[in-house]
Amino acid sequence: MxxxxxxxxxxxxxxxxxxxxxxxxxxxxxxxxxxxxxxxxxxxxxxxxxxxxxxxxxxxxxxxxxxxxxxxxxxxxxxxxxxxxxxxxxxxxxxxxxxxxxxxxxxxxxxxxxxxxxxxxxxxxxxxxxxxxxxxxxxxxxxxxxxxxxxxxxxxxxxxxxxxxxxxxxxxxxxxxxxxxxxxxxxxxxTLPSLFKENADYVNVLSEYILSEMKRQNAAGENMFWVEKGDYVEPFLKIKPDQNFYLNNEGDLVICFDKYEVAPGASGSPQFVIPKNIIKNIKME
Missing domain, CATH: 3.30.565.40 (Fervidobacterium nodosum Rt17-B1 like)
Known part of the structure; x- marks a missing residue:
């Protein structure tokens, strides 16, 4: 940086x-x-x-x-x-x-x-x-x-x-x-929990994918997510159990963050579309 x-x-x-x-x-x-x-x-x-x-x-x-x-x-x-x-x-x-x-x-x-x-x-x-x-x-x-x-x-x-x-x-x-x-x-x-099977560890499953995607975008120079502890900000670790989300027109789960929540203001309000294969084993049928 x-x-x-x-x-x-x-x-x-x-x-x-x-x-x-x-x-x-x-x-x-x-x-x-x-x-x-x-x-x-x-x-x-x-x-x-x-x-x-x-x-x-x-x-x-x-x-x-x-x-x-x-x-x-x-x-x-x-x-x-x-x-x-x-x-x-x-x-x-x-x-x-x-x-x-x-x-x-x-x-x-x-x-x-x-x-x-x-x-x-x-x-x-x-x-x-x-x-x-x-x-x-x-x-x-x-x-x-x-x-x-x-x-x-x-x-x-x-x-x-x-x-x-x-x-x-x-x-x-x-x-x-x-x-x-x-x-x-x-x-x-x-609600976000209602999308998944009872006792499914959806928080960690989603967080691991989002963190990997943040690191990928940082490495590619596409963004500047806070994923490492620094002097001014706390790094992203995991989503909240009731993290903001919505389902898009294709039925995909989209996890959403507010501006400044996980990245500088230039990143706006980041959203992550979760691939279906990431949650297929824990998703409610």
Whole structure:
């Protein structure tokens, strides 16, 4: 690794560490509201953490009830745009979309997910408005933006996969994701453990493949994953049992990481498509 690359890593690391005091204030707020216990806790946490760095309202922005079905969906399971909040004053911008799921057989789960979608979006909006005065006073000429939105990744006869993401732009950009994969035939939410046989060691099987692929890409000069212990970052060792994932249109398992989770910001939000032969012995039939 070159001196320039090390300096870039050091700069990114120090920028992240510099935000810890602001993050601490956000965590205290979230603890009171029990947001961390929600299904979309990752997206909600990121939404508040990163929205601390944005703000600015000219007048009172209006909510737009833009409800639209995703085209081409033949199943009753679908994702809608329930609400939209937009601000743009030239220096600061916000585009905050509230998604809504319909068609799940488990109505209690459906209501919980939709409630969390709404609470997460409202939390981003609240933090955006509250911090406007503070940020504007400190850096009136700053250019900052936040986007909380969703993207349909897979939509076929069997599966609907959705990425609910929070993009923050302040100098550089930071992105966090929460993925939802739904079995359209049963209307059930698919979890990572549910894809594998009972007691299968899927964490280590997936981690070993991903680590080998990270090292391969590093050696080929394709990427710069953190796979060795260094002065500024912890190396990737293994995925979390509930690691972000989705099933693509070919039915392949795709393991996902947030920006800065396993690599420098230039690597974006890395994803690894797992070959079927890697998990064929432990996959649920």
């Amino acid at each position: 070159s001196i320039r690359q090390l300096e870039e890593l050091k700069t990114e690391y120090e920028n992240v560490k510099a935000r810890e005091q602001l993050k601490e204030r956000v965590y205290r707020i979230m603890k009171r509201r029990s947001i961390m216990k929600k299904i979309v806790n990752v997206a909600a946490t990121a939404a508040v953490i990163f929205s601390i760095f944005v703000g600015a309202l000219n007048g009172v922005p209006a909510f737009a009830q833009d409800i639209a079905n995703i085209s081409g969906m033949e199943s009753m399971v679908k994702i809608l745009t329930f609400g939209r909040y937009q601000v743009n004053d030239g220096h600061f911008s916000a585009n905050i979309v509230t998604p809504k799921i319909e068609g799940l057989l488990d109505k209690e789960l459906q209501d919980k997910i939709n409630r969390d979608f709404k609470e997460s979006a409202n939390l981003v909006i609240s933090a955006f408005e509250k911090d406007y005065k503070e940020i504007k006073e400190q850096a009136p000429e700053a250019h900052m933006g936040v986007e909380y939105n969703y993207q349909v990744l897979t939509d076929n006869d069997d599966t609907l996969a959705i990425d609910v993401y929070l993009l923050n732009i302040v100098g550089s950009s930071s992105t966090t994701h929460k993925f939802y994969t739904i079995n359209k035939k049963t209307g059930e939410l698919i």
